[in-house]
Amino acid sequence: MPRVQKPEGQPTRGKTASNRLRRADNFLLLYEPSLLTRTDGRFAASLFVDLGYGFDARTTLESAARFRRVNPNLPILGVEIDKERVDAALPFADARTHFRLGGFNLPMKAGEHVRLIRAFNVLRQYEEKDFTPAYERLAEYVLPGGLMIEGTSTPFGQLWAANLVRMTEARAWSREALVFSTNFRLGFDVEDFQTILPKNYIHRVVPGEPIHDFFEAWKRSAAETAHAKTFGLRQWFIAAAEALSAKGFKVDVKKKWLAKGYLIWKVDAAGC
Ligand SMILES: C[S@@+](CC[C@H](N)C(=O)[O-])C[C@H]1O[C@@H](n2cnc3c(N)ncnc32)[C@H](O)[C@@H]1O
Numbered sequence: 399m400p401r402v403q404k405p406e407g408q409p410t411r412g413k414t415a416s417n418r419l420r421r422a423d424n425f426l427l428l429y430e431p432s433l434l435t436r437t438d439g440r441f442a443a444s445l446f447v448d449l450g451y452g453f454d455a456r457t458t459l460e461s462a463a464r465f466r467r468v469n470p471n472l473p474i475l476g477v478e479i480d481k482e483r484v485d486a487a488l489p490f491a492d493a494r495t496h497f498r499l500g501g502f503n504l505p506m507k508a509g510e511h512v513r514l515i516r517a518f519n520v521l522r523q524y525e526e527k528d529f530t531p532a533y534e535r536l537a538e539y540v541l542p543g544g545l546m547i548e549g550t551s552t553p554f555g556q557l558w559a560a561n562l563v564r565m566t567e568a569r570a571w572s573r574e575a576l577v578f579s580t581n582f583r584l585g586f587d588v589e590d591f592q593t594i595l596p597k598n599y600i601h602r603v604v605p606g607e608p609i610h611d612f613f614e615a616w617k618r619s620a621a622e623t624a625h626a627k628t629f630g631l632r633q634w635f636i637a638a639a640e641a642l643s644a645k646g647f648k649v650d651v652k653k654k655w656l657a658k659g660y661l662i663w664k665v666d667a668a669g670c
Pocket residue numbers: 406407408409410411412413414415418419449450451452453457477478479480483500501502517518519520
């Protein structure tokens with residue numbers, strides 16, 4: 399049985415939408431498929447955890463289908479702090495798919511480990527001061543080498559921005575990247591990404607902060623490359639990212655990412 403413990407966190411709005419997180423899943427499948435498929439050591443039976451899946455479990459079940467294309471045996475756990483939402487999900491549980499009432503302190507059974515946590519549109523409803531304690535609590539069951547993607551999206555997932563953090567051998571989070579995603583359906587305006595930044599950045603787009611410098615440089619880069627719009631939004635997005643990279647920002651300019659609408663900014667590892 400899971401340890402009986404009070405879920406840490408607070409109930410928040412449960413809005414979700416079908417396929418809202420499809421691009422986040424596709425990003426993970428491209429970024430590190432081995433995270434989902436590896437079966438070495440404790441990874442063999444380790445879980446993908448979807449924290450805060452919302453008023454129903456559709457995004458968890460959609461991810462289950464996507465991730466099990468590469469690992470049919472992947473165990474999946476949806477965690478919700480709202481009991482009614484757990485009850486609504488339980489009819490969809492099976493031997494590999496679990497739903498539990500919980501919070502940042504994830505209820506796990508003895509011997510269970512986590513390879514990947516996805517927490518989307520959860521921390522946005524908290525205060526900035528809650529961010530670091532939440533990350534510290536979530537770290538507890540994650541295997542070294544494991545990953546968390548934690549971010550915010552628009553209601554239907556056309557745009558999102560997410561932190562990627564990696565668990566180190568020393569059992570601490572190491573910041574790996576801030577990732578921006580667009581399917582280009584809402585056009586391309588750098589400012590739109592500012593409004594969906596994760597909690598640790600959204601209040602910090604002010605002079606003197608690195609995230610402010612990043613956005614100013616990205617906006618300048620988009621303006622300088624506006625001529626590329628003639629060839630379409632995708633080409634413009636690529637050209638702007640290349641211009642941003644030329645300004646010294648550690649942006650991954652591989653077409654594999656940019657052509658699909660993913661901008662990966664490799665951030666400084668320190669401080670979660
Ligand atoms: C806006 S919904 C997001 C649903 C889904 N992840 C998505 O992006 O479409 C946020 C959900 O997170 C849940 N939640 C908030 N804090 C939580 C916590 N500490 N642990 C687990 N669930 C939490 C809320 O109950 C709510 O259902």
